[in-house]
Amino acid sequence: MNARSWWLMISVGLGILLNPLNSSMVSVAIPNLQNVFQLDFTRVSWIIFSFYIASAVAQPVMGKASDLFGRRKIFLTGLIVAFFASMAAPLSPNLGWLIGFRIVQSVGTSMMVGVGMAIIRMSITKNQATALSVLSIFLSGAAAIGPFIGGILIHLWDWPAIFFINIPFAVAGFLLAWRTIPKDEPPASVTRGMSFRKWLHLIDASGILLFTVGLVALLVGLLSVKSSGPITVGNGIVGLTGLILLLAFIRHELKTASPFIPLRTFAKYPAMTWVNVEFMLANALYYSLFFGIPSYLQTVRHVSEFHTGILMLCLGVCSLAASPLAGRWIDKSGPRPALFLSAILMTFGSVWLVTLNPTSPVISVCLALAAFGISNGLNNVGMQAALFQSSPKEIIGVASGLFNTSRYLGTILSSLLIGTVMGGNFSFEGFRTLGIILTVIALSLVFMSRRRR
Known part of the structure; x- marks a missing residue:
């Protein structure tokens, strides 16, 4: 592979490592965040829940979005979203705001994972196996050393450091990606001129909504079993609503032409x-x-x-x-x-x-x-x-x-x-x-x- 291909892999790698890095660093920060926000373990665990639920939804959706808007645009936008979410998260006044910024961060980093793999497949035609193995090192390596990096950062500068560490990666990744990722080709005929309403149907927005709201509601109901002792009527209704929505999601996915x-x-x-x-x-x-x-x-x-x-x-x-x-x-x-x-x-x-x-x-x-x-x-x-x-x-x-x-x-x-x-x-x-x-x-x-x- 030539030098340009290697720089392309590095620029994509700097983007895709942000998702596994941020999902793993937080494992060391949970006890610290409990003390900071004076909350129990169950409530703080939503920092983990929110990131994975958002990733589960965002990654397949962004894969479809890249077909409509272009892979380069989605990748660069993801770096920008991740940058601002990482800047804002340490300023969170409470856990709710922190979870919100974690969701935004998850969406931003998810915009780069699947799209980054597609960019490499489309741009590097020779030695693709080598290129994909290099990207897998960025993914698996970031997840593997995340707790180690998180432990050091929290020890030296407290929990906000696990968000600030993303900033140099996002900036370097954006500058390199801007120079190395090829410009997007005109959208395919299937998506050219597609209205926003049709695009929502293409990505199965109804299915995504049923899945997300149903899963969150069911988790709230199940977690209330331990977090608040006896199940209250309110928590029971929330959990039951979540189960009903997930059943509706299954029915919807079996009938729709473009299922999530x-x-x-x-x-x-x-x-x-x-x-x-x-x-x-x-x-x-x-x-x-x-x-x-x-x-x-x-x-x-x-x-x-x-x-x-x-x-x-x-x-x-x-x-x-x-x-x-x-x-x-x-x-x-x-x-x-x-x-x-x-x-x-x-x-x-x-x-x-x-x-x-x-x-x-x-x-x-x-x-x-x-x-x-x-x-x-x-x-x-x-x-x-x-x-x-x-x-x-x-x-x-x-x-x-x-x-x-x-x-x-x-x-x-x-x-x-x-x-x-x-x-x-x-x-x-x-x-x-x-x-x-x-x-x-x-x-x-x-x-x-x-x-x-």
């Missing part, structure tokens, strides 16, 4: 459906530990943000180291052995969490982190290979979109699990209960991987 989430595809290809179910459960496991361990270390063990970030680096390093080894293994033996080992390691890590007590050596947490890190590296490559095996070539684009949706549903499920188990305050008893639940989920993944052909 093509549910009929799941029914048509059951093998692909099971891959997505496994991927969702695996991500629920991984991110429950990802967000649970930092709170355990800081709240139960009173470890500083700085040292928490260093310990969490074990998770990221093991995940990054396992990924290339998993690729070679899966090329030779297929995804089944790797996914089986991944499930075994998750089971070991979950059981190890249950054996911990308030006086266990802090370094022993690294065993669970290493087990989950290696399993995550195996799982990411193995599940992607299993998806390709189970999905017909003619729907691989749709399958990949559903695959990413499963990832986000898993992360949302992990946040719900932690918030429900912990209730208002993070405690050691709740952490042990979480370990037991994760063990059950891990054992179900062992069973699923053994049944895989």
Whole structure:
């Protein structure tokens, strides 16, 4: 590849890393934000919920929007939105404003992830595999070292620093992207001259609204089980309303011509459906530990943000180291052995969490982190290979979109699990209960991987 191609990859990489970086850095900041805003764990956990719900909705929508408005315009706009959201978030007077800016930040960073991949595919015609592997390093590397960077930043400059750190990336990414990303071609004939109303129909705005409002309402109802003791009539009505809206969403998606989430595809290809179910459960496991361990270390063990970030680096390093080894293994033996080992390691890590007590050596947490890190590296490559095996070539684009949706549903499920188990305050008893639940989920993944052909 020539120098221009490398600069293009760097400019796109600086944009797409902002989404995983901001989703992972916050894991170390949760206890700190609880103290700042004087709120319980369940309320503060909406900082996590809001980011993932917004990403789950925004990424597929922005993929469609790029066809209408152009990939370059969407990418540059995303950098601008992320810049202003990162500037404004530290000025939030309360948690509500902070969550609002996190949603805006999530939308801005989501504008770059899927669009960035498409820019590389369209602009670099030779050595595309190398180019995409470089971008995957930006994505996985940012997620892996996010807690480490967050721990250092909070230790040195307090929680606003995890937002200010985005500013140099956004500025550098914008300047490079402006110079290196090719100008957009005229819109395709399908979208040329399309009215705003027709575009809303194209992206399935009704389905997006039903999904978002229904999911948020259901989460509010479920979280009220622990956060406020007995379920009040109001919370019960909110939760029931959310469930009804999600059922209406399913009915709508089955009938509309351009669904936000093509549910009929799941029914048509059951093998692909099971891959997505496994991927969702695996991500629920991984991110429950990802967000649970930092709170355990800081709240139960009173470890500083700085040292928490260093310990969490074990998770990221093991995940990054396992990924290339998993690729070679899966090329030779297929995804089944790797996914089986991944499930075994998750089971070991979950059981190890249950054996911990308030006086266990802090370094022993690294065993669970290493087990989950290696399993995550195996799982990411193995599940992607299993998806390709189970999905017909003619729907691989749709399958990949559903695959990413499963990832986000898993992360949302992990946040719900932690918030429900912990209730208002993070405690050691709740952490042990979480370990037991994760063990059950891990054992179900062992069973699923053994049944895989």
